Structure formats: structure tokens, C-alpha cells
Amino acid sequence: QVQLVQSGAEVKNPGASVKVSCKASGYTFINNDINWVRQATGQGLEWMGWMNSNTGNTGYAQNFQGRVTFTRNTSISTAYMELSSLRSEDTAVYYCARGRGGGQYYYYMDVWGKGTTVTVSS
């Protein structure tokens, strides 16, 4: 079955970086984008950006420009999200999600990972 398996929980100090992985299975990895969405405790969903798994092209939300980097390793069907200069407000659950559709306006996310909890604390 199609699934996205994320790496385990992380605890980081303020100012550090974190790298979360998302391993795809059950479909051809390069055929779909991977999106990253985060959710602070008790809050809503915040879209961080997308990555074309084939070309590596990316699109980042303005709030994260310059601080987030998406990469992938197609040989192992895995996408990565690295967030730098962490602060306490980055404490959240980070989800990867498979993108469907394409283009400027037609898009949705049909398969989600279970999430990775990132805690930023000194």
C-alpha cells in the first residue's frame, strides 16, 4: 500500500538545525511531489512548501524562505526537510504529504506521513 514513513522525534537546542526524513513506498517516488506541513500543539495546519521528487525543484512558503531546505534521494525514495536556526516557535509536528495534481492552481495532498515531533528547547 502507498505510505510515507517519517523519521523519529527530535529534540533540539535553539539555533540548531533539524533534518526530518520521509520514505515513500507503494508507488513510484519520482511521479509525485512531496509537501511538508507543520502543526504546533493545538493549532492548525501550516504549509511549508513542496518539492518535485523528480527534478528536485522546490517552492517554499514565504514564512520559511531562507531557513528551510527540501532535498531527496531518489535511489531510496526518500525526501528530507531541513529547518535551520530553530527557535521555540518551531516546536511542532512536521508532516510530509504526497502531492497530486500540478500547476499553479490544481493541487491536493492524498497520502500523509504520521508526523515527526520536533521539540526546540534549551
Next chain:
Amino acid sequence: EFVLTQSPATLSLSPGERATLSCRASQSVSNYLAWYQQKPGQAPRLLIYDTSNRATGIPPRFSGSGSGTDFTLTISTLEPEDFAVYYCQQRNNWRDTFGQGTKLEIK
């Protein structure tokens, strides 16, 4: 700035009742909208895509409609497992936005 506004923030209903959730876009960008359901401690789950298409495995009591700036998710007859938080999502110029969510709670 493109914004999706969901209403109401909280909806209190009983099993067996009909639920109507609204999602309004700050500007008309497309007729493509998706809805997601999220239960506590779980990842979001796709319910509706392309405004009115049910995702795989989603029961027919869930339906979506709308166009332009106004979209609606309707649950015809609430089941106990439907009480959750619902989010709408739309893409505008390669950037995705989620609404702030509607919590559907048991009355």
C-alpha cells in the same frame, strides 16, 4: 495575501444531524478545493478533492460543493466517528493555503 476563512470555528451537533461547514477564499483563484479531516493524535486525511470528488474510501455522506470564493463541506448524517477537525486547502500561484479549521464536536 491569500486567505481561506472557515466558519464556524466550532460546530456542536448530535449524531444523526446534518453538518454544513464553510470555507471562503479571500479571492477567486480556481474551482479546485480540497477538504481534510483530522482526529486527535492523527495525521490529516484527504476527504474531498477538486471541490466535490470523494477520496478513496470516503463514505457518500460526505459531499463538497462550491465555486469561486465559497465552498461547502456537507456531512448528511453525522456518525460518531465524524467528530473531528476539518480543514480546507487551496493552491494559488504554486503556493498552498489551509483554512484555520472547523472543530465539529458532539453536542
